[in-house]
Amino acid sequence: MDIHLLGTGGADGIPALFSGSRVSVHARNAGGKDVRSRASALVDGHIKLDFGPDTWHQVTREGLDPREWTSVLFTHSDPDHLALEELQYALFPFNESEFSEFTIFGNEVIERKVFERYPNWPFEFVRTKMFCPLKHAEYTITPLMARHMQYEEAHNYLVSDGEKTLLYGTDTGVWQDPTWEYLAGHRVDCLVLECSEGFVLTPYNGHLDIDEFRYMVNRLRKLGVIDDTTTILTTHHSHNGDATHDELCRELEPHGVTIGYDGLKVEF
Numbered sequence: 001m002d003i004h005l006l007g008t009g010g011a012d013g014i015p016a017l018f019s020g021s022r023v024s025v026h027a028r029n030a031g032g033k034d035v036r037s038r039a040s041a042l043v044d045g046h047i048k049l050d051f052g053p054d055t056w057h058q059v060t061r062e063g064l065d066p067r068e069w070t071s072v073l074f075t076h077s078d079p080d081h082l083a084l085e086e087l088q089y090a091l092f093p094f095n096e097s098e099f100s101e102f103t104i105f106g107n108e109v110i111e112r113k114v115f116e117r118y119p120n121w122p123f124e125f126v127r128t129k130m131f132c133p134l135k136h137a138e139y140t141i142t143p144l145m146a147r148h149m150q151y152e153e154a155h156n157y158l159v160s161d162g163e164k165t166l167l168y169g170t171d172t173g174v175w176q177d178p179t180w181e182y183l184a185g186h187r188v189d190c191l192v193l194e195c196s197e198g199f200v201l202t203p204y205n206g207h208l209d210i211d212e213f214r215y216m217v218n219r220l221r222k223l224g225v226i227d228d229t230t231t232i233l234t235t236h237h238s239h240n241g242d243a244t245h246d247e248l249c250r251e252l253e254p255h256g257v258t259i260g261y262d263g264l265k266v267e268f
């Protein structure tokens with residue numbers, strides 16, 4: 001399998017639109033890996049994770065053709081992950097009408113929002129439920145419980161092709177018991193995990209700072225979910241985490257973690 005990180009920024013991206021934060025100013029000057037669009041990824045070239053406001057920019061930058069996508073998996077409905085208005089470009093009259101369909105996987109909030117905006121949404125919609133595996137072509141897709149939201153089921157995802165398994169955890173916070181219990185006995189080949197709050201340690205538990213990130217990775221190692229052969233990537237970095245790309249590399253690379261950046265593609 002492979003994963004292509006299309007966006008690795010938090011809700012406001014880096015540089016954040018109206019921000020003069022140290023990291024935003026640095027990103028404007030340095031460019032490159034410090035510029036982070038809103039979090040999204042593509043698995044095996046056709047399973048799209050989230051559909052945020054930077055989708056057009058990401059597919060154009062990476063030379064991708066969204067007509068090849070077979071599915072869009074939504075993690076939750078926050079606007080950096082669900083750009084509802086952008087979905088209209090999948091429909092007539094914005095294309096030649098012989099569009100290729102993609103299945104949407106999403107929770108009940110996503111379902112309500114999509115069908116309120118598009119009452120005649122023509123493609124398959126599959127409602128996701130925590131810990132209930134779904135089949136999609138040769139893949140098994142399992143929504144895990146993130147801690148990110150109080151009033152909506154925010155998902156992390158296990159995506160397996162039968163041989164290899166990806167765990168995609170953006171907007172997660174430190175998991176609660178049901179997720180740890182579910183993961184015990186599973187093994188993943190690639191872990192993509194948020195580090196939104198970077199060096200700024202806060203009591204907020206809907207996102208991970210660097211200490212919480214290390215805690216998650218260590219606990220996953222102890223459980224046997226990941227090992228030395230697992231590829232570990234970061235994503236969903238906020239400028240408020242006060243961490244540049246190089247600073248994150250110095251902190252986490254010695255622990256076998258690759259700091260994600262927009263455009264990074266990894267085979268596992």
Ligand SMILES: [Zn+2]
Nearest residue numbers: 010011080171
């Ligand atoms: Zn987010």
